[in-house]
Amino acid sequence: MITESSQVTIEEPPARRERPEAPIAHIDLDSFCLHCSYNLRTQPVHRDERTGIPVVRCPECGRFQAANDGATVLRPWLNRVTAAALVVWMLSLLSCIFFLGMGQGALTYATLEELTTHGGGTVQRINNTTIRTWSSFGPLEVNADFEYYDLFIGAMLSFSALAAFTTGLFMVVAFPHWRKRAYWALAVAITIIASGIVTVAWKQNAPQLFDWGLTYVLSHTGVQLIGAAAGVMLGRPLARRTVRIIFPPSVRPRLAYLWSADHKPFPRSTR
Numbered sequence: 001m002i003t004e005s006s007q008v009t010i011e012e013p014p015a016r017r018e019r020p021e022a023p024i025a026h027i028d029l030d031s032f033c034l035h036c037s038y039n040l041r042t043q044p045v046h047r048d049e050r051t052g053i054p055v056v057r058c059p060e061c062g063r064f065q066a067a068n069d070g071a072t073v074l075r076p077w078l079n080r081v082t083a084a085a086l087v088v089w090m091l092s093l094l095s096c097i098f099f100l101g102m103g104q105g106a107l108t109y110a111t112l113e114e115l116t117t118h119g120g121g122t123v124q125r126i127n128n129t130t131i132r133t134w135s136s137f138g139p140l141e142v143n144a145d146f147e148y149y150d151l152f153i154g155a156m157l158s159f160s161a162l163a164a165f166t167t168g169l170f171m172v173v174a175f176p177h178w179r180k181r182a183y184w185a186l187a188v189a190i191t192i193i194a195s196g197i198v199t200v201a202w203k204q205n206a207p208q209l210f211d212w213g214l215t216y217v218l219s220h221t222g223v224q225l226i227g228a229a230a231g232v233m234l235g236r237p238l239a240r241r242t243v244r245i246i247f248p249p250s251v252r253p254r255l256a257y258l259w260s261a262d263h264k265p266f267p268r269s270t271r
Ligand SMILES: [Zn+2]
Pocket: 033, 034, 035, 036, 037, 038, 058, 059, 060, 061, 062, 063
């Protein structure tokens, strides 16, 4: 019997162990801290000593939460929908790479098209105005009196480098788990394939100007390779900087993978 004078001592719960035993698993999907939204992906899962529940500790805010996301009736359906959405998402990301590659080729081809004109046109002089008509059936000829040639070439090569830079940046940001050499291989492959398609198309359309055109194709290929390399190397640093400038601190933890993919510490959100 407990009398008023008896003292009930509540034992202090054991202090959190700073060095828990070996993890039983790791979080291998995007999973967000309930408190601060930090992405817990790759974090170790430990079994709670007393309850046996697998728990994960958020490295950002230090709080614990259950490592599984709960089994409910809806769970299997949610899993199916998630899997389908993931496939659609991955396909759309991959098609973005495809279209960026198409853009690279289109810039090369546009350069060749702009610098040439179909022969067989006529030049008329009515009063003091020169009127040119072009036939769209004559063989392609180099447009000798192309205005702003240097400016045009400079602009097209810049766009070309920028397009390839975007391709490289997109790959390292959209597919952070790929290996470095996968980025390099794909960036080079996309550029070579795009230039290859342009070369074949040009040979078909203007065999008489093939050698002339090849110079431009090679120039574009060169700047695109440089642009893509810059995109692969600077893409994630640039993305991190952009996130820190544009996104509010509350959203940033969701993009923590941009840091963890390069084994960099995630910046404190108060900064
Ligand atoms: Zn947290």
